[in-house]
Amino acid sequence: HVLLSPNLSTCHGSLTDEGRPIYCCPPKRESDEPFIDFQFPDNTSLVRIRRPAQKVDKEYIAKYNRALSIMKSLPYDDPRSFWRQADVHCVFCSGAYNQLHSNHLLKIHRSWLFFPWHRMMLYFHERILGSLIGDDTFALPFWNWDNPKGMLIPDMYLNGSFYDSQRESAHLPPQVADINFDYVERGLGPEDQIEANIAFMYHQMVSGAKKTELFMGCPYKAGEEGFCDGPGTIELAPHNALHTWVGNTQNPERENLGAFYSAAKDPVFYAHHANIDRLWDVWTGLRGNKAEINDPDWLDSYFYFYDEKSQNVRIKIRDVLDMTKLRYTYEPIDNPWLNARP
Ligand code: C2O
Numbered sequence: 294h295v296l297l298s299p300n301l302s303t304c305h306g307s308l309t310d311e312g313r314p315i316y317c318c319p320p321k322r323e324s325d326e327p328f329i330d331f332q333f334p335d336n337t338s339l340v341r342i343r344r345p346a347q348k349v350d351k352e353y354i355a356k357y358n359r360a361l362s363i364m365k366s367l368p369y370d371d372p373r374s375f376w377r378q379a380d381v382h383c384v385f386c387s388g389a390y391n392q393l394h395s396n397h398l399l400k401i402h403r404s405w406l407f408f409p410w411h412r413m414m415l416y417f418h419e420r421i422l423g424s425l426i427g428d429d430t431f432a433l434p435f436w437n438w439d440n441p442k443g444m445l446i447p448d449m450y451l452n453g454s455f456y457d458s459q460r461e462s463a464h465l466p467p468q469v470a471d472i473n474f475d476y477v478e479r480g481l482g483p484e485d486q487i488e489a490n491i492a493f494m495y496h497q498m499v500s501g502a503k504k505t506e507l508f509m510g511c512p513y514k515a516g517e518e519g520f521c522d523g524p525g526t527i528e529l530a531p532h533n534a535l536h537t538w539v540g541n542t543q544n545p546e547r548e549n550l551g552a553f554y555s556a557a558k559d560p561v562f563y564a565h566h567a568n569i570d571r572l573w574d575v576w577t578g579l580r581g582n583k584a585e586i587n588d589p590d591w592l593d594s595y596f597y598f599y600d601e602k603s604q605n606v607r608i609k610i611r612d613v614l615d616m617t618k619l620r621y622t623y624e625p626i627d628n629p630w631l632n633a634r635p
Pocket residue numbers: 382386402411532536553556566
């Protein structure tokens with residue numbers, strides 16, 4: 294029985310969302326590299342607490358800024374380099390690897406791989422950042438765009454190593470985000486946009502997400518049936534919608550954030566995904582924290598990431614279903630859309 298996983302010896306040129314050729318493979322052939330199996334962090338280590346970006350203080354921002362600028366300055370052949378990690382996202386989003394034992398491309402968007410794969414990416418990214426400044430409690434912030442206080446690009450992302458020149462200038466603060474943006478400006482005033490966002494969140498998290506597959510995305514399995522192409526509610530929007538909304542309309546595919554191949558080059562990507570990761574946990578909690586998917590094809594699918602010691606780690610979806618074991622959590626915060634039943 295073949296599980297879904299990448300064949301590391303197959304990295305090849307791939308295509309952007311709009312079909313333009315790109316190349317984002319790692320510099321050496323990973324197939325020659327040994328890997329280790331994922332191990333949970335020590336269960337006595339301190340839990341990293343991810344906080345909303347609108348609430349963090351100056352010291353935190355300075356610390357993260359330092360870690361990120363070190364990460365950005367690492368040479369490209371160092372797998373901990375920011376640009377290498379951005380390209381790992383590119384590799385997995387654009388189908389640069391074939392699946393193991395087949396010629397089908399492996400892609401991690403638009404299916405049930407979406408939540409767990411990005412959780413893995415953030416897990417390693419966060420720990421690398423912490424290790425670069427010798428802080429093993431370092432935690433990423435989350436962009437709290439489902440809360441009226443967080444519905445604009447967080448201020449901290451406008452400066453220092455968080456800055457990205459390739460964002461849509463009309464969408465910088467104080468513009469309130471349209472979290473269901475679909476290429477057309479709605480022209481709503483701030484109050485109306487906030488209200489629309491809250492109602493939309495209720496739909497994506499509650500009324501429109503009552504079945505596991507609607508929220509988690511479709512079952513994507515190895516082999517002939519191939520790519521199922523059915524994103525979950527949150528993946529489609531706010532996730533995709535905000536990628537598009539932040540990216541620069543002057544660029545062919547709204548790079549950076551607006552195109553998957555370039556998205557992880559914008560530091561706000563990690564805060565955006567931290568919120569998505571948090572909402573996965575919120576949704577699971579709303580349903581009594583039961584295991585939503587018991588299919589071994591999902592649980593045992595595996596991927597590879599480099600850790601803070603530059604070791605190539607093989608990690609399965611089943612490894613990332615319990616945040617407590619991964620030693621991070623989210624600061625509890627009000628989810629104002631929860632009571633927004635129309
Ligand atoms: Cu892998 Cu927000 O994209």
